[in-house]
Amino acid sequence: MGRAEARRAQKSTRKKGGKPKKTGIRRFFTWKKLLAYFVTLIALGAGAFVALYMYVDIPNGKMEMKLQSNIYLDAKGKVLARTGEVNREEVTLDKVPDSVKNAVVAAENKNFWNDSGVDIKGTARGILNTLMGRGKQGGSTITQQYVKNSYLSQEQTVTRKVKELIITLKVDQKVSKEEILAGYLNTSYFGRNAYGIQAAARAYYGKDVKDITPEEGAYLAALLQAPSQYDWSAASDAGKRNAQARWNYVLDKEVEQKWLDPAKRKDMKFEVPKPPKAPEGLTGQNGYLVDAAKKELEQFFHKNGRGDGALARGGWTIKLSIDSDKQKALEQAVKDKVTSRLDKQARKVDNYAQVGAVSVDRKTGKVVALYGGEDFAKHQISNATREDYQPASTFKPLIFASALDNASKTQDGQPITASTMYDGTSERPVRGSDTPFAPQNEDHVSYGNVTVQDAMNKSVNSVFAQMAVDVGLDKVKKTAVDLGMNREAGGFDERPAMSLGSMSASPLHMAGVYATLANHGKKVTPSIVESLTHNGEKVAAPETIGSQVLSRTHADDVTNILRGVVNDGTATVVQSSQYAVAGKTGTSDDNKSAWFTGYTPDLITSVGMFGEGPGGAQVPLTGTGGVGRVNGGGYPAEIWAAYTGQAADGETEFDLKTDEAGAVPPPPAPTGSAKPTPSASGQPTPSGSASPTTKPTPTSSGGTPTKDPTDKPTPPKPPTDKPKPPTDKPVPPTGGGDGGDPSTNLRLRD
Secondary structure (H helix, E strand, O other): OOHHHHHHHHHHHHHHHOOOOOOHHHHHOOHHHHHHHHHHHHHHHHHHHHHHHHHOOOOOOOHHHHOOOEEEEOOOOOEEEEEOOOOEOOOOHHHOOHHHHHHHHHHHOOOOOOOOOOOHHHHHHHHHHHHOOOOOOOOOOHHHHHHHHHHOOOOOOHHHHHHHHHHHHHHHHHOOHHHHHHHHHHHOEOOOOOEOHHHHHHHHHOOOHHHOOHHHHHHHHHHOOOHHHHOOOOOOHHHHHHHHHHHHHHHHHHHHOOOOOHHHHHHOOOOOOOOOOOOOOOOOOHHHHHHHHHHHHHHHHHHHOOOOOOOOOOOEEEEEOOOHHHHHHHHHHHHHHOHHHOOOOOOHHHHOEEEEEEEEEOOOOEEEEEEOOOOOOOOOOOOOOOOOEOOHHHHHHHHHHHHHHOOOEOOOOOEOOOOOEEEOOOOOOOOOOOOOOOOOOHHHOOOOEEEHHHHHHHOOHHHHHHHHHHHOHHHHHHHHHHHOOOOOOOOOOOOHHHHHOOOOEOHHHHHHHHHHHHOOOEEEOOEOEEEEEEOOEEEOOOOOEEEEOOOHHHHHHHHHHHHHHHHHOOOHHHOOOOOOOEEEEEEOHHHOEEEEEEEOOOEEEEEEEEEEOHHHOEOOOOOHHHOOOOOOOOHHHHHHHHHHHHHOOOOOOOOOOOOOOOOOOOOOOOOOOOOEEEOOOOOEEEOOOOOOOEOOOOOOOOOOOOEOOOOOOOOOOOOOOOOOOOOOOOOOOOOOOOOOOOOOOOOOOO
16 A cells, blocks of 8 residues: 555544544553543442441440459548459549540540541551551541540451441441540550559549649640650650650640630649559458458349449449558557467467458448458458358357347246356256257356356356257247348258357358347448449448347347356456447367457457368367467457457447346355346346345256245445456466367367
8 A cells, every 4th residue: 555545544544533543451541441440449439338337337345445443442542452454444524624635635636526536538548558568557536546445456457447437437426525535535545554544643643533733634645645655754765855745745736726725834834743653452451351342242233233243344433441540450459469479380280370350330330440361462261251160159149139039938938038047067968959969068067057147158058059949949040140140151050059159150240240239139231331433423332230130128138148258257358447348259169260259339349260271171279379279268359359449439338228237247256155146137146046035946958946035145246447457368268168169979060
């Protein structure tokens, strides 16, 4: 083809299409096609985003972000301990000062109150940098950071960032800005193991966030950018300069947003935060105090429907009723009277001695002091709340209380009162029981006929075994449970051995029982929790004072008879000229536990001493501290006396309304004369008599002796006002029965 023909062909082509036809790959990249590709890509992307938006829901919050620490305070508000895996305490937004909220928003997302929750440029930049492997990038809004903290993992992937974008948009539509900011403040990490603004305020300034100043708030806001680098106590010189620069930046942004007055800004000075404190631990007695509160609250929450995991999820501020002065006095009493006398190298048994004690205020029912052991870090079983040792003869007053409450009579039909006569012969078989039982008295001492008062003073086993059968074992158990003992306690079987305290109990339970007696029969359920808040909201604490479970007259009758144990019985070591005292000693089978539980008009304290061998085995206390048998009138009573001498306050005399006004006996009469015992009228009568004209006639089960007009009363010796000072060694047994003897024919449960 010639030139002319070529020109004609080219001309013809131009007429048809205007431009030469593209061939090969070039034909796919015309501007029209590129535009179509772009539009299609946008449409596909938008469709995919819409599909994802419809598909992705707001997930449930991460459980770990719901976990908080629990804070335990003493009665004066001092922090005793913090517990929980996460050091976080949630607060409502109204508890955060405006200056702190403004500082955080100015530093992290100044347009927070008006934006849609998403920074498109920042998110796109983050996705691109993630694709290119450049690592973590900032630029997220407060809403995005809240979503990441509360719903998503911290991994740096495109999938996670896309999810964050979608969830953020949904959260911004469904959740108020206030809720988002509160969530962000409560979930962000501030360093020093502090999650949330409240934990941060305590970690850096030692106070609640509500008390944080604008200057301090600006520093807390600055920490959010680089918590570890800006922590003043650990930062390098460069880190400190950067922290201070960030602090200035935060304040300047507040001025820019008109949230801070420029003149005030000029006067602000950087305040160096406090150095970090070691986390409050659970060593010493603190661990036992927290343990007691946790046990109580777990039961309380279970009963009132909050659920078994309410405490574990955290967020609780628990103020304990512990009086720091009384707590110190109790700890010192144990040290002075027991632990300082132990020589664990010289005596193997000294390694096995455990002491537990609980002290309760009668009027409030609150636990004011508690001793759980030498150190919670070494011995996690609390001796104050453990329920695996026998209360022994401290149970005997409950038998008498039940006798009064049920208007019970002896086998011979005589009403049971403090003046009723019983046969105190050791190993005398009880009458009226299907289960044979013939308990020995301590040291095998037989007392012949004795009044109930004398039997209580000397803790005569044979008398109370018979009395329990006379009352009815089921009725005795009911009275004991009504007064505060645990119905499900081990060994609490309706058998005659129950009369010697064969069930298990804790010092906390026994303190509650005796507190009910001291409170004139109105139920006291001791509580160590003074007040309770959850995430700043007050929650009702456990109730301590309940209904009348024993008539006032009968409760006061028991108090009156227990004064005799102190005035002329196994607990003379606790006598005081400063205040009236009522109480009862107890020593269990094989000497594995020893007790004294007693009270003044306002303060009830139960002290238990337990023999705990290797593997938790119960072992005898005999020989502890270099003495022989450990009795309730020894170490436990000495601890009680030393503590109460420091802690007792308020009323000094019992306000009693009693039918047994004369039940408290005077000290023993001189040898050779009849020992006076009181009558119901209040006048002393010879021991073995029910009235000035009666003479005891032995019976097999107790009852009223026959009259003899020739008998005359012996005038009583007036009681002394001077107390007997505590001795350096435990008081030896006075011949009573504190819970049995290793050789008794029916052994108590070990």
